Amino acid sequence: MPRRLCIVVAPDSFKGSLSSVVAAQAMERGIHAVFPHAEVVRVPIADGGEGTVQALIEAAGGRILRQRVTGPLGDQVEADWGILKDGQTAVIEMASASGLGLVAAGERDPRTTTTYGTGQLIKAALDQGLRRIIIGLGGSATNDGGAGMAQALGARFLDEKGQPLPPGGAALARLERIDLSGMDPRLNEARILAACDVDNPLCGLSGASAVYGPQKGASPAVAAELDQALARFAQVARRTTGRDVAELPGAGAAGGLGAGLCFFTRAEFRPGIDLILETVDFEKLLQRADLVLTGEGCTDEQTARGKAPVGIAGWAQKHQTPVICLSGSLGPGSREVLAKGIDALMSIADRPLSLEECMNAAERLVEEATARLCRCLKVGMSLQVKSGTQN
Numbered sequence: 001m002p003r004r005l006c007i008v009v010a011p012d013s014f015k016g017s018l019s020s021v022v023a024a025q026a027m028e029r030g031i032h033a034v035f036p037h038a039e040v041v042r043v044p045i046a047d048g049g050e051g052t053v054q055a056l057i058e059a060a061g062g063r064i065l066r067q068r069v070t071g072p073l074g075d076q077v078e079a080d081w082g083i084l085k086d087g088q089t090a091v092i093e094m095a096s097a098s099g100l101g102l103v104a105a106g107e108r109d110p111r112t113t114t115t116y117g118t119g120q121l122i123k124a125a126l127d128q129g130l131r132r133i134i135i136g137l138g139g140s141a142t143n144d145g146g147a148g149m150a151q152a153l154g155a156r157f158l159d160e161k162g163q164p165l166p167p168g169g170a171a172l173a174r175l176e177r178i179d180l181s182g183m184d185p186r187l188n189e190a191r192i193l194a195a196c197d198v199d200n201p202l203c204g205l206s207g208a209s210a211v212y213g214p215q216k217g218a219s220p221a222v223a224a225e226l227d228q229a230l231a232r233f234a235q236v237a238r239r240t241t242g243r244d245v246a247e248l249p250g251a252g253a254a255g256g257l258g259a260g261l262c263f264f265t266r267a268e269f270r271p272g273i274d275l276i277l278e279t280v281d282f283e284k285l286l287q288r289a290d291l292v293l294t295g296e297g298c299t300d301e302q303t304a305r306g307k308a309p310v311g312i313a314g315w316a317q318k319h320q321t322p323v324i325c326l327s328g329s330l331g332p333g334s335r336e337v338l339a340k341g342i343d344a345l346m347s348i349a350d351r352p353l354s355l356e357e358c359m360n361a362a363e364r365l366v367e368e369a370t371a372r373l374c375r376c377l378k379v380g381m382s383l384q385v386k387s388g389t390q391n
Contacts, residue, residue, distance in 0.1 A: 005035055006288050010043040011295035012308040014328050017362035019051050020044035021058045026363050027293055027326070030370025034378060041289070043280055045308045048195035048272040049138025050101060052093040053082040056134070059280040061085030067124050069117035070152075072098045072141040073107065074167060081121050084279070089132045090125035094118040094254055095139030098148070100216060103141045108217030110143035110209075110226060111170035115257055119152025126186045134275065135261070136195045137254040141216055143169040143209055143226050145202070145233045146260015154182035155264060169209075169255065173229040178240040183264065192265050195272035197306070200252030202245075202259045203231045208252035216255070230256055237263040273311030282312075286319040291377075293370065294342075295326035301333025304340055313341030326369050328358055346373055 011023040024042040046055035062084040071077035079097040097117030156179040209226040234246040251259035261267035348369040
């Protein structure tokens, strides 16, 4: 009996319209419309930001828990985190507790927002006996260097009078001493893996405040103020911990949470896509896959610089498995990905559509585009070169 066709579907989210989980489900329906007996393996992908927990639980198995924590503005929010099927690994997305999506546009002020809730999620994982913790660094509303996270785990940030600093990055300008005597000792047993897809240092022109502060509500003057505050934070944290991490690529991720994790825990930075693919044992899936379908909202020159579809293609190349990318749109530079291991590109649009129309109908468009693609594949699988013809 011939082996069934095996297709791995591994899309990223289509930002603003489809989560990676829903996109993968739509692709599966499109495949089965043409190849009803095909084996389809869904591996929804996330980049460490919003949707990381759901994507990893969907792909690797496990369960999602809900925790009431302190949000970026200091109010209480409901944050999701996960425990993978192995029963040993926690998955946290800082965006769920400290994310920009939790703050209305008119209330964004990175001088006062805090990562305290992210620290509470880490504590919840430790309380469950988990000592391997994956943390997605993406989508933050914060610029506090991870100070709030450390406070939730027992650290104290004090001014020159020995008084605790208020929440937020701006207050770090008055930081004089960090007291780690109350830090949760279980962190010494924990392996923390930070999923990080940026290489920004903590401070400077390419640091957290200058590059990401404006999208969180910082004016140029506020961004400069926050940069100076983070520089003070780095100085005192280095003196306290003996660790010099401010210039590490990724230290500026999530408003400096990357630096905070390295100062106060034994965190390791890992490229988000690689960490996620390792967690779902993507290598094993590729050993039997005939094709990989990936996708994203817009494929352009940024994709070629290492976004999820290109990361997936890099893994697939090791097994000579072809990769096709379905995209909401093909932007400038999209053809550059063809030199990065992606074998073909296709837009999901079936006719001229506005961005709003495309986003509103994204799930249907992904399903139908996948079916169209599979019909072309079916024709290709049945082709035979006629005798005497040239390629």
